[in-house]
Amino acid sequence: DTEVTQTPKHLVMGMTNKKSLKCEQHMGHRAMYWYKQKAKKPPELMFVYSYEKLSINESVPSRFSPECPNSSLLNLHLHALQPEDSALYLCASSHGRDLNYEQYFGPGTRLTVT
Amino acid sequence: GQSLEQPSEVTAVEGAIVQINCTYQTSGFYGLSWYQQHDGGAPTFLSYNALDGLEETGRFSSFLSRSDSYGYLLLQELQMKDSASYFCAVLSNSNSGYALNFGKGTSLLVTP
Numbered sequence: 570d571t572e573v574t575q576t577p578k579h580l581v582m583g584m585t586n587k588k589s590l591k592c593e594q595h596m597g598h599r600a601m602y603w604y605k606q607k608a609k610k611p612p613e614l615m616f617v618y619s620y621e622k623l624s625i626n627e628s629v630p631s632r633f634s635p636e637c638p639n640s641s642l643l644n645l646h647l648h649a650l651q652p653e654d655s656a657l658y659l660c661a662s663s664h665g666r667d668l669n670y671e672q673y674f675g676p677g678t679r680l681t682v683t
Numbered sequence: 684g685q686s687l688e689q690p691s692e693v694t695a696v697e698g699a700i701v702q703i704n705c706t707y708q709t710s711g712f713y714g715l716s717w718y719q720q721h722d723g724g725a726p727t728f729l730s731y732n733a734l735d736g737l738e739e740t741g742r743f744s745s746f747l748s749r750s751d752s753y754g755y756l757l758l759q760e761l762q763m764k765d766s767a768s769y770f771c772a773v774l775s776n777s778n779s780g781y782a783l784n785f786g787k788g789t790s791l792l793v794t795p
Contacts, residue, residue: 573725611770611785612726625779659725669781670716670733670774674725 572596573675575660581681584650590678592643592660598673600666601643603635604659606677612659618643619666650682685709687786689771694792695761703756703789705771713774715747715754716783721767729756731774758791766793 573594582588592601600619604612617625618637626635632654634646643660657677663669687707695701705715714733718726732738732747732754744757758765768788774781 609788609790611788614782614784617780617782619780625782661726667781668713668774669783670714670731670772671728672726672783674727676725 573660573662573673575658575675575678577678578676579679579681581683582647582650583683584652586650587646587648589647590645590658590660590680592645592675593641594662594673594675595641596662596673597640598662598664599640600663600669601637602661602663602672603633603643603645604661604674606657606659608657612674616645617666624666647680650680652682655680655682685773685775685784687771687773687784689769689786689789691787692790692792694794697761697763697793697795699761700757700759701761701791703758703769703771703791705754705756705786707752707754707771707773707786709773709775709784711775711777712749712752713776713781715745716772716774717743717745717756718770718772718785719767720770720788724767726770729769761793763793763795766791 603615616635636644659677660675661672689705717729720726730745747754771786
């Protein structure tokens, strides 16, 4: 299994809602990532988990809260988002945190904040 | 800080060869990766160069010159399905560990 899955595929939420994005991989990878991608832009790193521990938080606003319940799952909890947070949210994984030049990306969740 | 430069758009004819260049400025450089992303799809890994020289994988090749802070992706025998965005990404190591920093991407259009 070389697949990273993400749910939901699409999400529309109001600025007062609370929602969660889910990511799963069964490749035995020990590093997992959240990226944000705006249209026609590159992926921007948000968070990195290594062995289920948060190792990088790229100054992301607190309205985004990551969680790594186990080595296969990664969640992104959303609360009080702004319209400018509308984007494609990509999850990725790699064998390890070091030399992570080959990352496997999920199909993403397209988020619209109204 | 880090910076990566690659052309924003390239157009080429089916069956032709196209080269997408990438120049970078970074500290703690380890290597250069290339990713492909079709519209509405996920980025997929194409290649990685840590040492100077050419790496070939089928129709795709990638080159790195560390002394020139320069690399390129070469696509041969272009097919319509190669129309996509191509990102170079620098792997570097800092106090917070290894991180992949993506360039702005090159949109490749393959025409009949």
